[in-house]
Amino acid sequence: MQMPPGKPQWWHQILPKSVLIKIALPIIIIISWEVLSVLIDNPFILPSIESVLLVLSEPFADILGSGSLVGNALVSLSRVLIGFIIAAGLAIPLGIGMARNGKVHDFFDATLQVFRPIPPLAWVPLALAWFRIGLLSMVFIIAIGAFFPILLNTLDGVKSIKKTWTEAAHTLGAKERQVLVNVVLPGAAPTIWTGLRVGFGIAWMCVVAAEMMPGTNSGIGYLIITSYNWGQVQVIIAGIIIIGVIGLGIDYLFKIVERKKFMWRELDR
Amino acid sequence: MTLILKNIGKEFEQRDIRSPALVSINLEVEEKEFTCVLGPSGCGKTTLLRIIAGLEKPTSGKVIIGGEIVSGPTSRMVMIFQDYSLFPWRTVIDNIAFGLEMKGIGKEERQKKAVHYLDLVGLSGFEENFPYELSGGMRQRVAVARALAIDPSVLLMDEPFGALDAQTRNMLQRQLLEIWDKTKKTVLFVTHSVDEAVFMADRIIVLTSRPGTIKEVVTIDLPRPRDRTSQDFATVRRYVLSLIDEPQSIQ
Ligand SMILES: Nc1ncnc2c1ncn2[C@@H]1O[C@H](COP(=O)(O)OP(=O)(O)OP(=O)(O)O)[C@@H](O)[C@H]1O
Numbered sequence: 138m139q140m141p142p143g144k145p146q147w148w149h150q151i152l153p154k155s156v157l158i159k160i161a162l163p164i165i166i167i168i169s170w171e172v173l174s175v176l177i178d179n180p181f182i183l184p185s186i187e188s189v190l191l192v193l194s195e196p197f198a199d200i201l202g203s204g205s206l207v208g209n210a211l212v213s214l215s216r217v218l219i220g221f222i223i224a225a226g227l228a229i230p231l232g233i234g235m236a237r238n239g240k241v242h243d244f245f246d247a248t249l250q251v252f253r254p255i256p257p258l259a260w261v262p263l264a265l266a267w268f269r270i271g272l273l274s275m276v277f278i279i280a281i282g283a284f285f286p287i288l289l290n291t292l293d294g295v296k297s298i299k300k301t302w303t304e305a306a307h308t309l310g311a312k313e314r315q316v317l318v319n320v321v322l323p324g325a326a327p328t329i330w331t332g333l334r335v336g337f338g339i340a341w342m343c344v345v346a347a348e349m350m351p352g353t354n355s356g357i358g359y360l361i362i363t364s365y366n367w368g369q370v371q372v373i374i375a376g377i378i379i380i381g382v383i384g385l386g387i388d389y390l391f392k393i394v395e396r397k398k399f400m401w402r403e404l405d406r
Numbered sequence: 407m408t409l410i411l412k413n414i415g416k417e418f419e420q421r422d423i424r425s426p427a428l429v430s431i432n433l434e435v436e437e438k439e440f441t442c443v444l445g446p447s448g449c450g451k452t453t454l455l456r457i458i459a460g461l462e463k464p465t466s467g468k469v470i471i472g473g474e475i476v477s478g479p480t481s482r483m484v485m486i487f488q489d490y491s492l493f494p495w496r497t498v499i500d501n502i503a504f505g506l507e508m509k510g511i512g513k514e515e516r517q518k519k520a521v522h523y524l525d526l527v528g529l530s531g532f533e534e535n536f537p538y539e540l541s542g543g544m545r546q547r548v549a550v551a552r553a554l555a556i557d558p559s560v561l562l563m564d565e566p567f568g569a570l571d572a573q574t575r576n577m578l579q580r581q582l583l584e585i586w587d588k589t590k591k592t593v594l595f596v597t598h599s600v601d602e603a604v605f606m607a608d609r610i611i612v613l614t615s616r617p618g619t620i621k622e623v624v625t626i627d628l629p630r631p632r633d634r635t636s637q638d639f640a641t642v643r644r645y646v647l648s649l650i651d652e653p654q655s656i657q
């Protein structure tokens with residue numbers, strides 16, 4: 138590596154400028170947080186970093202009789218998975234059907250357009266009325282949240298398939314169903330995968346909100362709202378950090394698969 | 407297997423106006439014959455090939471292969487597209503094996519066949535590469551191998567070398583003739599290059615500009631391999647050129 142002209146600072150060796158610029162803002166936020174918490178001196182508004190770290194350092198410890206951070210996060214994650222799988226199970230076949238068949242498209246399109254702009258959380262009261270408090274109503278809301286991004290991306294993906302791919306398959310002797318499995322699905326897979334990634338992100342946001350519904354008794358959202366009722370702001374912040382980290386981690390997993398499996402989409406000219 | 411086109415016509419509808427793209431095409435292609443379809447851009451060459459392949463329905467007339475009317479894609483005829491249309495998510499070898507896989511042929515056997523055809527097009531060693539790692543000429547060779555692998559009797563080729571540079575093009579023309587010689591397929595080859603048609607074909611079907619109809623069928627009996635610089639070649643070439651350069655076929 139070449140050193141820039143002038144006096145190289147010793148810390149450039151440990152922290153190159155490119156890294157520095159990325160961690161600058163987090164450092165500023167952390168320092169201001171610490172300073173503010175000392176100035177405000179009220180843990181019910183802004184607890185100190187140490188108190189949040191203390192909560193995070195014991196992720197398996199019971200908090201206020203409501204279960205641990207990790208335990209509740211796993212409950213939330215399992216709810217998301219159920220809702221997400223239901224959404225994907227409906228949206229992917231429907232999207233393929235709509236993209237491939239004009240009649241199917243016309244039958245569903247108008248109705249779906251009406252439902253699409255409704256935020257998932259607007260369904261909360263209805264979900265409560267229909268399914269009462271519990272897994273079912275939460276799964277319902279999560280599934281609605283994940284459904285549309287998956288559907289729209291599936292539609293997009295299938296429509297963007299090159300016509301000559303399916304035609305080549307046909308002239309090579311593939312039957313309609315074989316074309317679907319061997320050309321349409323793999324050809325649309327990168328875009329469908331993007332839909333799944335976005336859908337999972339939204340589902341993850343929905344679960345936290347759904348768990349704040351009155352009467353819930355587990356999940357990371359529940360833990361946060363309980364901590365609020367007890368004035369435990371450091372737990373709220375710890376919970377928020379956990380939500381962020383899990384969301385980021387899952388998004389990262391999606392991206393890894395994308396890079397491994399769907400590289401051809403970027404490279405195919 | 408003889409390929410017969412009986413009175414093929416095709417109309418397209420554009421903004422509520424129906425206009426003919428192809429008019430009364432009658433043609434008989436003998437088994438193992440190398441036929442070029444030559445015509446100006448937009449005269450309906452691709453449309454004709456798609457109709458023969460069963461990818462498109464003619465407005466009138468019918469296509470008959472081996473005594474049977476074509477009503478949809480049939481594995482007796484395989485189409486090779488100008489844009490190669492390889493499956494980018496499959497490796498080269500899996501692209502070539504695609505048709506065999508669809509037929510339900512076991513993995514080992516189709517792998518063996520695929521390797522054979524890969525070898526035939528001179529691409530041994532590229533089994534595990536992806537199409538995006540190959541040049542245009544190599545991709546088109548994979549497309550040819552993929553078509554040959556299902557052992558069709560007719561190859562339908564739509565300007566397969568149209569997107570390639572002159573040098574690659576000449577090389578692939580020679581190679582295709584070699585393969586044709588070895589496998590004895592019937593080839594219907596669309597091009598708008600007179601040079602290409604005269605170099606390759608037993609017969610050239612010259613189409614008029616839109617609506618396309620057969621203007622003349624030129625039989626070329628120059629011995630192969632043909633020498634592009636020879637006097638005879640130039641004579642035939644000049645004659646075919648004169649056919650497509652006539653005023654009514656200038657677009
Ligand atoms: N699906 C379609 N709908 C309407 N018109 C069409 C359609 N497909 C082709 N055409 C028209 O039919 C005519 C013939 O098209 P075709 O693609 O067969 O020409 P071509 O001879 O292959 O031309 P080129 O040499 O440029 O490839 C063109 O005028 C084209 O605009």
Ligand SMILES: [Mg+2]
Nearest residue numbers: 451452453564
């Ligand atoms: Mg064409």
